[in-house]
Amino acid sequence: MTAANALRLAVLVLLVALVVHPQWFEVFFAPLAPEGGPVMYERASLLSLSLNHLGLVFAASGAATLVAVALAILVTRPAGAAFRPLARSIANMGQTFPPVAVLALAVPSLGFGSGPTLVALFLYGLLPILENAITGLTNLPRATMEAARGIGLSRWQSLTRVEIPLALPVILTGIRLSVVIALATATIGSTVAARTLGEVIIAGLLTNNTAFVLQGGLIVGLFAVLIYDAMGQIEALLVHSARI
Template sequence: MKIVRDPLLWLIALFVALLLWLPHSAALFSALFPQLPRPVYLQESFITLTVAHFALVAISSVIAVVIGVGVAIAVTRPGGREFRPLAETIAAVGQTFPPVAVLAIAVPVMGFGEQPAVIALVLYGVLPILQGTLAGIAAVPQSVQSVAQGMGMSGWQRLVKVELPLAAPVIIAGVRTSVIINIGTATIASTVGASTLGTPIIIGLSGFNTAYIVQGAVLVALAAIIVDRGFERLAVLLNRHRHAQ
C-alpha cells in the first residue's frame, strides 16, 4: 500500500478531521479546562463557520485582486504614471487603517453582517497585491518589451502576452500575502454579526471561555497554513511553466 507523502494533503486531512472531531471533543476540553461548564462550542457547526469564513475571504480577496491588479496596470501605462504615488499612498493608508475602525464606521451605514467586513478586508488586502503587481511589471526586462514591440504587438497585446505572464509569480506572491492576512483578519468580522471561525473566539473572549478561543484559533491557524502551502505549490508550478517555455 502506497503511503501519501504530500504534506499539503496531510494538512487538509488534519483540518477536515478536526472539523468532524471538535463537536465530540468535550472529554478532552473538560480535562484541559475543568472549570468551564461548556467546554466545546456547539452553537453553530464548525463546518458551517469554515465555509462562511472562506466565502468571506474569497469574496474580499477577489475584489482586492481586481482593484490591486487593475490599479497597478493603470499606473504603469504612459497615461497613468503620474498617479502612481497617489495610488500607493491610498493603498498604504487603507492597510494601516485598523479593520476594527473600518467596521465601526461602516456598520452604522451598512448595518451588521458581511458587507462591512468585506469592505474592511478589501481595504486591508489591496496593498500587497498592488505592490506585487507593480514589482512584477517593473521586473519585466526592457529587452523583452522591445522585442515584443518590434514584433508589432500593441500595448494591450504586450500587457496580456508578455508583461502579465512574466510578472505572474510576483503577482501571485502579493496575492498570497493578502489572502493569508485576510484569513486571520476575517475573524474580527464576527464582532459585527458575520459568521466566521472568529465567532467562537469572540464568544470565548466575551465569556472568558478559553476552550472556545483555542478551538477557533487552531482552525484559523491551520486554514492559513493550508492556503499558504497551496499558494507555494502554485508558485512552483508557475516557475516550472516559465522555465519550460
C-alpha cells in the same frame, strides 16, 4: 509520497475532521474548558462558520485583486505613471487604518453582518497585491519587452501575452499574503455579527473558555497554513513554467 506531501495530507485530514466532527477532539480540549462548562462549541456548526469565513475572505480578496491589479496596470502605463504615488497612498491608507475602525465606521451605513467585514478585508488586502503587481510589471526583462515590440505586438497584446504572464508569479505572492492576512483579520468580523470563526474565539473570551478560543484559532491557523502552501505551490509551478 514525499514527506512534505504526507504532512500536507495530515494537516488537511486534521482540519476536515476538526470542522466536520469536532466531538472527536473533545478529550483533547476538555482540560482547557472551565469546570462544568461546555468543551466543544455547539451554538453553530463549525463547518458552516468555516464556509462563511472562507467565503468572506475569498470575496474580499477577489475584489481586492481585481482593483489592485487594474490600478497597477494603469499606473505602469506611460499615461498613468503620474497617478502611481496617489494609488500607493490610497493602498497604504487602507493598510494602516485599523480594521476595527473600518468596521465601526461602516456599520452605520451597511448595518451589522458581512458588509462591514467585506469592506475592512478589501481595504486591508489592497496594499500587498498593488505593490507586488507594480513591482512585477515594472521589472520585466528588457530583452523580452523589446522582442515583443519587435514582432509587432500591440500594447494590449504585449500586456496580456507577455507582461501579465511574466509578472504573474510576483503578483500571486502579493495575493497569497493578502489572503492570509484576510483569513486572520476576518475573525474580528464577528464583533459586528458576521458569521466567521471569530464567533468561536469571542465566545471563549467572553466565557473564559480557553477550549473555545483554541478551537477557533486552530481552525483559522490550519486554513492559513494550507491555503498559503497551496498558493505557494501554484506560484512555484508558474515560475517553473516561465523558465521552460
